[in-house]
Each structure stands twice: as structure tokens, then as C-alpha cells.
Amino acid sequence: MASRAVVVGVGTYADDSGIHGYPTIEASARAYGEALDRDPRWGTAARSPVLDREEVRTADGVMRALHEAAAAGEGPQDTLLVVYVGHGAYWQDVPGGQVHFALGSSRVNEPWTWLSAWYVYRAIRKSKAGLKVLIADCCYSSMLPHLGPESALPGILGTRYQGTCVLTAVGGNVHNAWAGACPNLPAPLDSCTTFSGHLLNVLAQGMPEHPDDLTLGALRAGIDESMQECGVHHTPRMLLNDASEAAPLFTNHAKGRRPRTRAPVTVDEWVRELLLNGERSLPDLMRVPDLAGRVVVRLKAGDEQSRELARRVDGRAGELLPDPVDFVRYWGEIEPAMLGGG
Ligand SMILES: [Zn+2]
Structure with a gap:
């Protein structure tokens, strides 16, 4: 198995950057690292998937780590997971119109100091991993396109066995993701961003009515239900391109699972x-x-x-x-x- 994850959390910016940092962003990145570490599907990596503050300062640091992780994917059994938590922006007046991810050295209103989603997509798409998943917790993640062959972003597409999936903090016409924490979540997830906190809570609690693995579909349903219960959040979005809802991504940690015994009827x-x-x-x-x-x-x-x-x-x-x-x-x-x- 050569499944690899990369977690990019950018919560600290230069004082004169004009970009507001949030402690919830780095707390979320750390929590993703802990969740992956606890999960037997992911816990075998030699190094932490969470990039350090120096690595996330520049496009070079992020892209080197991303290319290394993408190159580790060898075949159908492997998954490449990329998580971005930070600020997102969308510029129409750059080639093709792109979502951009903020880096530690980014400055507001200067698109060339941000990382274009195009480079991130290009690296993910080239990987030979069977399943490629991007989780984007940032503003304008609603504007991110599919990862797979119908993507609005042209470029080489590597081997696909189980397909691609993009899960974003916001969808539809809502462009602003909430960087503040959700007080309804248990500690330490109440110090994460709202979307990542809810996602990580689904991983921590597990889903009792599901089998040993949490599939993409189960994860989406779990996040949807958990955010709806709070009653105040925007709905996240999952673009399953050619991946199946049934593709497993995480281990189900729920205690006392009771698998459904009856087939659906209504x-x-x-x-x-x-x-x-x-x-x-x-x-x-x-x-x-x-x-x-x-x-x-x-x-x-x-x-x-x-x-x-x-x-x-x-x-x-x-x-x-x-x-x-x-x-x-x-x-x-x-x-x-x-x-x-x-
Ligand atoms: Zn909430």
C-alpha cells in the first residue's frame, strides 16, 4: 500500500499581507494529522502528512510535498488525499479563471503570490493512485471544478481506477467558508474551522450503522447530517466525479456498530x-x-x-x-x- 495524504493548513500570514490569520486553521491541520495517525488505513506513513509552517510558506514547499505524495501512488489499491485549510480566492482575470489557495507568503489582491488550483489539480491528476480525493476548506471552494476527465482544468490525467472526488466546505452560490469554530463540537474539535471540525467529528465518532470502512458517501452523509443538526451552517458540497459513493476512505471508529439488516423499501x-x-x-x-x-x-x-x-x-x-x-x-x-x- 502506498496511500499518501498531504495536509496543507495555512493560518499564519505576514503582518503587512492584508490577510487575516485564524488559529482554527492550524488547529484543523493538526487535527487532520491526528485523525490520519489514528486510522489504520492511514497510520503507517513514515512522516506526518501535515506540512510545517516553513513548507506552507511558499508554492515551492507545498508543490514539492504534493508531487512527492502523488508519485507514491502506484495502483488501484492506493489513495491520494490532499487537504487544504486556509484562505481561498477566485480571480476571473487570470488564464481560465481559477480558485487560488493562500500560502504563508501570500498578499491580498496579488494573485501571483497565491497557489493556483491549476497546479494542485495537475499534480493530483498525474498520480497513479486509484482514488484521488481533494478536501478544500476555504472560501470559493464552491468554484472548484471536478478533478477527473470532465474537469474544466485541462491537462494530463493519470491512471484512474476508483476515480476522483472533490469535497468542499461550501457549495452552490455560497462562496464564504466560515473560519470560526463551532461551539457545539467536542474538544479539541471546537477549536477547528466549522467544516473541518464537523468532518473530523464524523471520523472521531464513526457511524454506527455503517460497516468497517467509512465510504465517500457515508462521509458526505455524516457531515451533512452533523452540520444540519447545528442548524446554522451552510451545506458542504461533494463532487464525485467518477468515484463511487461506495469507495472507502477512512476507518469507521463507531463503537457497537449495528449493520443494517433490512434492504431499503421506500x-x-x-x-x-x-x-x-x-x-x-x-x-x-x-x-x-x-x-x-x-x-x-x-x-x-x-x-x-x-x-x-x-x-x-x-x-x-x-x-x-x-x-x-x-x-x-x-x-x-x-x-x-x-x-x-x-
Ligand atoms: Zn456546527
Whole structure:
């Protein structure tokens, strides 16, 4: 196994930089390091994945560490995880329009002192690791594109086995991520940024109804539910490009797990199952074509992530419903909703 993680937390800036530092940023980076260290899937790395203050001061320091981690990925079993916590900005008037990540030496309104997401994407995409995941906890992370082949960022794309995924602190029209801490989280996570604190709390607590590994889908659902419970946060976003919701990323630390014994039955249960585990059990759903149609209609009415999932389910309907009678039952649920403007 050559899974590698790089955690870039930039919370300290020069006094004359015009950029406000937050202690929550460095606290979050340390907490990611501790979570990875505790996790048998990740805990074997020879060096800490958390870059030190000198490394995160310059693009050279970050990119050298990133290229080294990306080069360690050898094949399908490997994962490359890149975490960025800090300030993000978006400049339209640079080549292509890009999200930029702040570094220790960045200055406000001087894009050339920031690290363009283009360089970060380029390094991640070149890795031979089977699964490539970027977690971005910064403002304008909502503007980050897919990592995979349909990315708005052109460039070489390495071997993909399990695909790519981008998880961001904010999504939709919300561009500002909250660097302040969430007081509802247990210590020491109540000293992290809101999004990272909630994410790390899901890792620390685990999810009782899930198996030994926390998948991308489970992680997303866990963060969503935990942030919604607080009632004050913006919703994060996960762009699963060609990765499956069922791809495992972390170990599930929940005590006394009780795996679900009953297969999903209702539309609500199926929507949740698909959001958690992707299309793994899609053939079971397609055995009841009209129910499958209603599930797709529900997903199409949801957020960006749900609509993307609806497209993937719909894309496989033809192959999974070879009998025209079944396909008509499936499509009979979808067509009226589409005509109704849904
Ligand atoms: Zn909260």
C-alpha cells in the first residue's frame, strides 16, 4: 500500500499581507494529522502528512510535498488525499479563471503570490493512485471544478481506477467558508474551522450503522447530517466525479456498530442508500421499475449531488431494464415529472 495524504493548513500570514490569520486553521491541520495517525488505513506513513509552517510558506514547499505524495501512488489499491485549510480566492482575470489557495507568503489582491488550483489539480491528476480525493476548506471552494476527465482544468490525467472526488466546505452560490469554530463540537474539535471540525467529528465518532470502512458517501452523509443538526451552517458540497459513493476512505471508529439488516423499501430509503453507497445495489432497485422511476424523480429534484446521481442512475437504466415493458414502467414515472417542469 502506498496511500499518501498531504495536509496543507495555512493560518499564519505576514503582518503587512492584508490577510487575516485564524488559529482554527492550524488547529484543523493538526487535527487532520491526528485523525490520519489514528486510522489504520492511514497510520503507517513514515512522516506526518501535515506540512510545517516553513513548507506552507511558499508554492515551492507545498508543490514539492504534493508531487512527492502523488508519485507514491502506484495502483488501484492506493489513495491520494490532499487537504487544504486556509484562505481561498477566485480571480476571473487570470488564464481560465481559477480558485487560488493562500500560502504563508501570500498578499491580498496579488494573485501571483497565491497557489493556483491549476497546479494542485495537475499534480493530483498525474498520480497513479486509484482514488484521488481533494478536501478544500476555504472560501470559493464552491468554484472548484471536478478533478477527473470532465474537469474544466485541462491537462494530463493519470491512471484512474476508483476515480476522483472533490469535497468542499461550501457549495452552490455560497462562496464564504466560515473560519470560526463551532461551539457545539467536542474538544479539541471546537477549536477547528466549522467544516473541518464537523468532518473530523464524523471520523472521531464513526457511524454506527455503517460497516468497517467509512465510504465517500457515508462521509458526505455524516457531515451533512452533523452540520444540519447545528442548524446554522451552510451545506458542504461533494463532487464525485467518477468515484463511487461506495469507495472507502477512512476507518469507521463507531463503537457497537449495528449493520443494517433490512434492504431499503421506500423512496426515501432508496435515496439515502444511493447517496451513501452509490449504484452498488442499483440492480435490486431496478427489479421494481416504477419505484426506481420515483427514486430518480426525487433525486432530480434535489441538490447538485443528487441530480448528478440521478444522471448516473438514469444512464444505466437501459442496460438494467432490457425488457421494454419494465422500461416503460420506469419511464412512466419520470416523464410526467419532466413535463411538469421537474
Ligand atoms: Zn456546527
